Amino acid sequence: MSNVLVFLALLLCGWFFGRRAEKRHYKSIIERELEFNALPAIASRIPPADAAYDQQLVAGSTVVSSDYFKSITAAMINIFGGEVKPFEALIDRARRESILRMKAEAKAVGADMVFNIKMETSQIAAGRTGAIEVLAYGTALIPRNTVKFSNTNAAMSV
Amino acid sequence: MKYENRQPEEGINVSKGSPVKAFLQLVISTALLLAVSVFFLYLSGAWLAKKIPFRYEEAIMEKIDVDFGSQETDQDIREYLNELSARIAVHLPNPDEVSYTVHYEPEDVFNAYATIGGNIVFYKGLIKQLPNENALAMVMAHEMAHVSHRDPVAGLGGGVASAVALSTVFGSSGSQYASTFINGAGGLTAVQFTRKMENNADDAAILAVSKLYGHTVGADSLFRHIDEKREQSSKPDWLARFSSTHPLDSDRVENIKAKTLELELPTTGETTPLPGLW
Numbered sequence: 001m002s003n004v005l006v007f008l009a010l011l012l013c014g015w016f017f018g019r020r021a022e023k024r025h026y027k028s029i030i031e032r033e034l035e036f037n038a039l040p041a042i043a044s045r046i047p048p049a050d051a052a053y054d055q056q057l058v059a060g061s062t063v064v065s066s067d068y069f070k071s072i073t074a075a076m077i078n079i080f081g082g083e084v085k086p087f088e089a090l091i092d093r094a095r096r097e098s099i100l101r102m103k104a105e106a107k108a109v110g111a112d113m114v115f116n117i118k119m120e121t122s123q124i125a126a127g128r129t130g131a132i133e134v135l136a137y138g139t140a141l142i143p144r145n146t147v148k149f150s151n152t153n154a155a156m157s158v
Numbered sequence: 159m160k161y162e163n164r165q166p167e168e169g170i171n172v173s174k175g176s177p178v179k180a181f182l183q184l185v186i187s188t189a190l191l192l193a194v195s196v197f198f199l200y201l202s203g204a205w206l207a208k209k210i211p212f213r214y215e216e217a218i219m220e221k222i223d224v225d226f227g228s229q230e231t232d233q234d235i236r237e238y239l240n241e242l243s244a245r246i247a248v249h250l251p252n253p254d255e256v257s258y259t260v261h262y263e264p265e266d267v268f269n270a271y272a273t274i275g276g277n278i279v280f281y282k283g284l285i286k287q288l289p290n291e292n293a294l295a296m297v298m299a300h301e302m303a304h305v306s307h308r309d310p311v312a313g314l315g316g317g318v319a320s321a322v323a324l325s326t327v328f329g330s331s332g333s334q335y336a337s338t339f340i341n342g343a344g345g346l347t348a349v350q351f352t353r354k355m356e357n358n359a360d361d362a363a364i365l366a367v368s369k370l371y372g373h374t375v376g377a378d379s380l381f382r383h384i385d386e387k388r389e390q391s392s393k394p395d396w397l398a399r400f401s402s403t404h405p406l407d408s409d410r411v412e413n414i415k416a417k418t419l420e421l422e423l424p425t426t427g428e429t430t431p432l433p434g435l436w
Binding site: 015026030033034036037039040041042048069070072073076077079080083085086088089091092113 | 161162163164165168171172173175177178180181184185187188191327
């Protein structure tokens with residue numbers, strides 16, 4: 001009986017805190033996206049030819065973990081198959097957060113835009129916590145002679 | 159060329175719908191799947207296990223050398239119990255190979271059980287509560303009927319078959335507490351079988367007791383006694399009926415009464431006193 005109660009308590013905590021964290025995170029993501037839209041992240045590999053830019057690698061990484069409610073729901077979906085909807089919002093948040101962090105780094109080095117952006121995911125502590133990392137990286141295009149030093153990356157001075 | 163990032167609409171990469179509703183639908187589907195799987199696995203495991211010859215059961219019990227209480231003390235009680243079981247055995251539908259060994263545990267535990275190899279264990283705590291030999295014979299005939307129906311080995315076979323299959327399918331899909339839920343749902347299905355076994359054992363036992371003493375007086379006194387003494391359970395009757403491995407004591411008294419009427423067994427006569435060895 002105590003096991004059942006612990007199980008229900010974990011489910012309820014997972015649902016309540018997971019839902020609250022998701023709402024707060026989306027609110028913050030949308031606010032920052034509107035702010036960072038002025039610094040476009042473009043998938044194209046060919047930078048604009050109309051100006052001279054310095055280039056620098058910028059990256060943004062986010063590690064997210066599932067909550068108990070999502071994990072149990074996903075485990076049951078695993079039996080029957082189908083879309084694992086509980087994880088969609090989690091991955092969407094991680095992806096958008098990583099791009100925002102990458103843009104924040106680009107802004108810190110004085111870039112106008114980020115080109116050739118790519119994304120990668122990797123599983124962390126598989127089977128135990130169900131956490132994944134989403135990494136976004138790209139080439140920051142910095143108008144010549146405005147190279148700054150970011151907190152994390154040393155940019156070449158020209 | 160102008161480069162820009164426009165703000166897309168929300169919800170493109172995230173499906174809409176209530177997660178709680180989806181969760182409840184999944185719980186119901188999983189529970190149904192479990193119930194159906196355990197139903198068939200338990201039935202087939204039990205059916206297969208009953209095909210194992212009884213001598214194999216005896217050989218296994220000899221090999222694992224289970225301790226059923228001291229063999230040195232309480233010699234007279236064990237002799238009396240085995241002598242009573244021999245008297246009952248002739249009135250039970252005995253498959254050829256089945257034999258019974260009654261053990262006595264001088265502990266204050268209110269229980270008696272039958273296990274594989276025809277071993278039946280009586281606890282002092284139970285025998286002390288019995289008002290006469292007729293009641294003791296009823297409990298013993300009930301346990302012997304389990305052995306004669308091959309219920310212990312069937313329960314073991316059904317339990318092992320469903321546990322192995324469930325852990326193979328569901329084992330990796332959840333953590334410790336999710337396994338608790340899965341085992342609980344599977345367990346609830348399995349107890350539906352054990353209750354049927356209990357009822358069948360009661361039916362065989364009342365017939366044997368009636369043949370042994372010429373009447374059924376006193377046979378149901380143990381269950382009456384427990385039912386009267388039992389503290390009011392917090393579970394409603396329908397839930398207790400569904401979740402318990404045994405039928406409710408009040409239901410057993412009714413079942414025994416119904417069987418007595420159905421077979422027109424004699425309901426008057428003198429009860430036989432217990433020898434007072436304990």
